[in-house]
Amino acid sequence: MALNRSTLSEQIYEILRNDILTQKIPCGEKLTLNTLKERFQVSSTPIRDALTRLEKDGLLQYYSNIGVNVIDLNAKDLKELFTFMGDLDALAIRYASGYPQQQEVRRALIQNLEETQKYLNTSDIRQWRSCSDGLHLVFYQYCDNSRLCSSALQMRSQITIYSNRYEREVENREKVFEEHQKIASAFLNGDIEGAVKKMQSHLQDSLAQALCLL
The missing domain is CATH 1.10.10.10 (Winged helix-like DNA-binding domain superfamily/Winged helix DNA-binding domain)
Structure with a gap:
């Protein structure tokens, strides 16, 4: 090459x-x-x-x-990984809720959902994953905490190995997108703790999918 x-x-x-x-x-x-x-x-x-x-x-x-x-992760590794990622995402949501220009955060979330929906029924799994990851990354973009972002970076790479596989199925992508909509809706409506709980639930649902791949 x-x-x-x-x-x-x-x-x-x-x-x-x-x-x-x-x-x-x-x-x-x-x-x-x-x-x-x-x-x-x-x-x-x-x-x-x-x-x-x-x-x-x-x-x-x-x-x-x-x-x-x-890397080759076992069931215990996956449980630790997805649970910890849920906790990190929860912190990112809370920190992003304090970002001074909330209109920027809101606009980024809405744009992400619109872009993600375009690839919901596509065979372009790479573009779908980029948009799907983008929902999580919006909160990190506006959390204004470089150490939190650094901690999450490695976790997201490992999770992507598994999400790339189970999100090949359209029904799984639809479920992920529906959960993303609920997370964003709670945040946009000012229900920050509701968004946190939905995000953590979303990661647990993703864990269940990943465990099926072992």
Whole structure:
């Protein structure tokens, strides 16, 4: 595969990240430097840089004397992951409710729902996921807390591995969109704690879907 030499590490990172999130490279698979060098036809340096970034994203695990593997989560891991993500999203909602320019937050939520609905019945799962994730990210965008955003970044990458799979089904996307509408509606109506509870319930529903994939 020919790559632009000026941005080798970035390109390799993006390709491998997408392969993991879409499970072209499945959970638990070992990645070897020699195999990746052969695939990308580059030296080891940009590959190592890309793998380091993917580890920080929470998508890879290094094992002493073994190498690097794509993460492979069990039922306990998933329960911790989705529950914690629900708590982080709840904090983002509460913090975003205090953002001085609430009209910006409201406009972003409404625009997200309108954009997400366009891809509800499409085969473009990647665009759907981008819009679907966007509902959650609106609250982080306006939470004005960089540490909260940083904590959530890794969690969202891991969750995407599973949501990419169960949201291929239109009925599952419809359920997700309906829950997003309820979360946004509560927030827009000033019911912040209602939005929090709906968000946490939404993550528990997503957990149930993810557990079915194990």
